[in-house]
Amino acid sequence: MNAAKPPITLAADDIHMTYQVRYTGKGRNPLNHLRRVPKPVLKGISFYVREKEFVGVIGRNGSGKSTLLRILAGLETPTSGRVFSSAKPQLLGVGAALMPALSGHENVMLGLLAMGFTPEEAEEIRPSVIDLAQIGRAIHTPMNTYSSGMGARLRFAISVAARPKILMVDEALATGDASFQERSKAAMDAMIERAGTVFLVNHSREAIEGMCNRVIWLEDGEVVADGQPEQKMEQYMVYVSALAREEYEYAAEFLGKVKEAYGVQRPAFNRG
Numbered sequence: 137m138n139a140a141k142p143p144i145t146l147a148a149d150d151i152h153m154t155y156q157v158r159y160t161g162k163g164r165n166p167l168n169h170l171r172r173v174p175k176p177v178l179k180g181i182s183f184y185v186r187e188k189e190f191v192g193v194i195g196r197n198g199s200g201k202s203t204l205l206r207i208l209a210g211l212e213t214p215t216s217g218r219v220f221s222s223a224k225p226q227l228l229g230v231g232a233a234l235m236p237a238l239s240g241h242e243n244v245m246l247g248l249l250a251m252g253f254t255p256e257e258a259e260e261i262r263p264s265v266i267d268l269a270q271i272g273r274a275i276h277t278p279m280n281t282y283s284s285g286m287g288a289r290l291r292f293a294i295s296v297a298a299r300p301k302i303l304m305v306d307e308a309l310a311t312g313d314a315s316f317q318e319r320s321k322a323a324m325d326a327m328i329e330r331a332g333t334v335f336l337v338n339h340s341r342e343a344i345e346g347m348c349n350r351v352i353w354l355e356d357g358e359v360v361a362d363g364q365p366e367q368k369m370e371q372y373m374v375y376v377s378a379l380a381r382e383e384y385e386y387a388a389e390f391l392g393k394v395k396e397a398y399g400v401q402r403p404a405f406n407r408g
């Protein structure tokens with residue numbers, strides 16, 4: 137008999153996303169630049185994840201990673217398809233709306249309450265948030281006097297205090313200078329540790345292999361591979377280095393094999 141598997145916490149069922157973008161092709165029609173043309177960015181993404189899965193999402197620039205995370209987090213509605221989840225997934229760094237006229241100090245409290253902490257819990261957590269943001273005495277002045285860096289650090293410090301069960305981390309949202317990143321890493325690691333399910337978009341092989349126990353590889357809006365991090369990372373490196381060497385034929389052939397292997401394990405959902 138199989139040991140009981142952890143429960144499924146999130147499922148994506150045939151997600152499509154098509155943006156309408158400005159026409160950039162050639163043509164004599166002087167109104168061409170006003171035309172909008174459909175640009176499919178996600179083309180039928182299906183997978184499910186279980187508790188205790190740390191999923192690294194990899195793929196080249198523009199493959200659809202950030203779009204997928206925004207859709208999973210409910211920040212964007214897909215053109216078609218559905219997302220099911222056992223808890224509200226949270227995209228790190230996109231948290232509570234803050235009020236510019238209030239001080240940083242007051243906004244920390246507001247942010248923590250908005251994320252669902254009780255007033256007692258929020259009081260308890262507040263000092264650690266302020267400590268992480270490190271904006272000095274400015275914490276007592278209205279946020280509309282902050283530099284964009286200070287505002288971003290405070291926002292980030294508030295959002296890492298959250299305890300979502302399903303957490304999404306997009307490196308594109310990482311903020312601050314090296315020293316802030318160093319300090320925020322510990323807070324982020326703690327957050328990741330607490331969450332049951334994590335999605336991580338990161339271009340660093342080290343980060344993916346160090347933190348994830350599963351990798352989903354997107355290529356041109358499709359899942360082309362899904363599996364064990366070291367193995368999938370290895371294949372991904374073969375593919376991108378072939379492209380870097382301009383060996384397009386070999387790269388395409390290699391990708392074809394990777395896709396074929398994935399096609400066999402691809403999940404199918406019951407419709408209706």
Ligand SMILES: Nc1ncnc2c1ncn2[C@@H]1O[C@H](COP(=O)(O)OP(=O)(O)OP(=O)(O)O)[C@@H](O)[C@H]1O
Binds near residue numbers: 195198203
């Ligand atoms: N709001 C939008 N309107 C139009 N096109 C968009 C929009 N958002 C994303 N795109 C396009 O969708 C494609 C996928 O973008 P996305 O940011 O999801 O890719 P990515 O894999 O996260 O890339 P990167 O690694 O560069 O961050 C890109 O071609 C991008 O230009």
